[in-house]
Amino acid sequence: MNEIYTEWGRFCLRYRQVTETSEFSSAPVDLPQFDGATEFRMAANFSGGKLMIGTLYFVPYYEIDPLPITFHCDKAIASLREGYCLLVPVAVDTDWSEAVWPKSMAELDGYIANTTGYPRLVEDWIMRRRRELNKLLMVVLVKDNICYGYLLGSPRDGVFTDTRVISVFFDRVEEFSFENRMLIELELSVQHLQTLIRHARQLQPSSGYVKEDQRLRYALDELASALGKGVSRSRLT
Structure with missing residues (x-):
């Protein structure tokens, strides 16, 4: 599976015309329970400059305001931004290779429509969520417990097919959870x-x-x- 994810990482960089290189290994993944295409609240950031290496947390809906909690948990991820993620499972026997990896909104919409059997699934979701300012939107396809991400822009002039899609790879994907932290001072070698x-x-x-x-x-x-x-x-x- 790491070979496929390595190819995905290279695909992401080529698509964005990035000449930098990076090590690509499938991220540790801890997904929430979901059945079929499902929306989740998320908090995400991207590091590595043009590499856009993604860190993605799924945020439980009972967390009313997750980001202030996150700030107290770990200052290293204080750049997290809130948003929504459409998690889409890809069946094991479905072709998932560079030959079919979407490069535009039309291709992404078509692939998910064929995968799920719901032609307007992505369009309806984007048009419903696009009015929420400063919220990230991502579509994440999951196959063999590996996540492949698409960061979405805003539809130009409200035209769904003009929505920009940016393919990204992850180094960390998991559910967000609050953890109490304590300061311990030790004098050790x-x-x-x-x-x-x-x-x-x-x-x-x-x-x-x-x-x-x-x-x-x-x-x-x-x-x-x-x-x-x-x-x-x-x-x-």
Whole structure:
């Protein structure tokens, strides 16, 4: 599956006429429960400049105002913007290759219509949501638990087929959840912590549960980040 996602990443860059290169590996994915094409609230950002590497969170509808909560959770993702995502499953036996990857709204609309059997699904969804200012709109196709994203522009003069589509790849896709954080001050050896982080990454222990393994990776990232900040502060004093 990584080979397909690598081709998808290259396709995205070629379509946007970007000459930069990047490493493409399928993002860790933790999808909410859904059956057929389904709308979700989302919070997303894009990093890497022209590479537009996407981070996507599905936001539960009971979270009235998710972004202030997000700010308190992790300042590293404070650039998240709210919006709506249409999640569309692609059947395993459906062709999904560069030969059929949509490059325009007409092609995206046609592909989803053929996949779902609902000709006006995307058009009706976009025209209903386009009036909400400063809200991102994305269509994400899911096949074999891998996500392929399309960021949508606004319909020009209200013409649906003139809506701009930008294909994007992700490095993180998951449900957003509030987590209490605490500040812990420790005096530890930098060398010991660096060794711990390095060996934990190399061994890549697996618990057999996707969420647990993801939390371990994020914990190691947070520990490495905190270590780097601590070393920088100590050099300044």
